[in-house]
Amino acid sequence: QVQLVESGGGLVQSGGSLRLSCVASGFNFWITDMIWVRQHPGKGLEWVSSINPAGAATTYADSVKGRFTISRDNAKNTVYLQMNSLKSEDTAVYYCARTSYVQSGGRPGSQGTQVTVSP
Numbered sequence: 001q002v003q004l005v006e007s008g009g010g011l012v013q014s015g016g017s018l019r020l021s022c023v024a025s026g027f028n029f030w031i032t033d034m035i036w037v038r039q040h041p042g043k044g045l046e047w048v049s050s051i052n053p054a055g056a057a058t059t060y061a062d063s064v065k066g067r068f069t070i071s072r073d074n075a076k077n078t079v080y081l082q083m084n085s086l087k088s089e090d091t092a093v094y095y096c097a098r099t100s101y102v103q104s105g106g107r108p109g110s111q112g113t114q115v116t117v118s119p
Contacts, residue, residue: 002026004096009113012086020081020113022096030074033099036081037108038092038115045107046092049081050099063089086117 008020020036036048049070050059058070069082079096094115095108102108 002098004108004110006094006096006110006113009094009115011116011118013118014086014088016086016117017082017084018086018115020083020094020096020115022079022081024077024079024096027098029077034072034079034096035099035102036070036079036094036096037102038090038094039112040089040092045095045102047102048094051079083115086115088117088119090115091117 003025004022006020006022008018010018012018031053033050033052035050037045038048039045048061048064049068051070051072055072060068067083067085070080072079081094083090092115093112095110095112097108
């Protein structure tokens with residue numbers, strides 16, 4: 001079965017950096033578009049960034065563009081999110097997911113990783 005395990009979150013001061021990781025299993029990761037989404041407290045899911053299977057094409061939400069970088073290592077079945085210049089509004093639970101799953105209305109079933117940015 002599909003399994004996604006996120007890690008790397010934590011508490012960081014405004015302006016700091018974190019690197020999130022997501023290890024995937026149970027599907028052909030190397031041919032799958034992947035995304036990061038986040039959920040702010042009490043709000044719905046927000047798309048953050050996407051990456052194609054080869055890692056050559058990436059897109060970002062305007063709110064994170066220039067600060068976050070998505071990447072992947074297909075040999076390790078892992079997708080990353082490097083987050084720099086963090087702001088308090090980046091505080092959220094971050095999830096990785098298969099793009100097709102979320103686009104078809106699916107909600108992440110993984111635990112996610114909590115990112116908390118203090119002012």
